[in-house]
Amino acid sequence: MAGVTGHQNITKGLFQMLMEAERSVKADVQEAALEAAIAGEEMVRHVIATTPSAIVEGKDNRNWTFNMSESADSDVRRNGNTITIRAGWLENKEGYFLIQEHGQGTITPMNALMAARTEMLKTLTRWGLKTK
Numbered sequence: 143m144a145g146v147t148g149h150q151n152i153t154k155g156l157f158q159m160l161m162e163a164e165r166s167v168k169a170d171v172q173e174a175a176l177e178a179a180i181a182g183e184e185m186v187r188h189v190i191a192t193t194p195s196a197i198v199e200g201k202d203n204r205n206w207t208f209n210m211s212e213s214a215d216s217d218v219r220r221n222g223n224t225i226t227i228r229a230g231w232l233e234n235k236e237g238y239f240l241i242q243e244h245g246q247g248t249i250t251p252m253n254a255l256m257a258a259r260t261e262m263l264k265t266l267t268r269w270g271l272k273t274k
Contacts, residue, residue, distance in 0.1 A: 172218070174269035175225045179216035181265045182229025182258035186214040189254035190242075196249040204252055210239050214254075229258040 190211045195201035205211055213234035219226045231239050245251035266273050 170269070171225065171271065172220075174266055174271055175218045175227050177269075178262040178265040179218050179227045179229055182227070182262040183214050183216035185258040185261040186229060186231075186254045187211050189252055189257050190214070193252040193254075196242075196245075204242055209234075209236065210242065213239070227262055229262060230255050 190204045192202070193204050195204060210231075213231050213236070214229070215232050215234075216227070216229035217232060219228075241249060242252055243254055263273050
């Protein structure tokens with residue numbers, strides 16, 4: 143019976159090691175997702191602050207009331223093994239945000255959301271994670 147007991151102990155120990163590794167990986171992925179979300183949100187604000195105005199000549203940013211910049215936010219959602227990271231204007235969505243984002247008429251697009259996506263992907267890549 144010693145062989146069976148030893149085998150059971152080894153199997154139990156390996157299973158515990160696998161469970162601990164899984165918990166560690168999940169924690170790292172969650173941390174990477176949070177870091178990416180924050181990076182995306184910061185990039186939205188950076189683009190607003192550094193994209194020249196299309197309305198006021200000589201103005202070097204898109205801030206007027208700072209509402210668009212202050213409304214930038216992000217979140218991370220988990221559904222089973224899928225994690226979704228979003229950045230942009232998730233809660234407060236004023237119509238003029240998208241006019242500034244995509245452009246309209248004489249207003250040139252600032253492309254803050256694309257820059258945020260790129261920054262989030264770069265963050266995840268630094269963590270060694272694959273993305274869709």
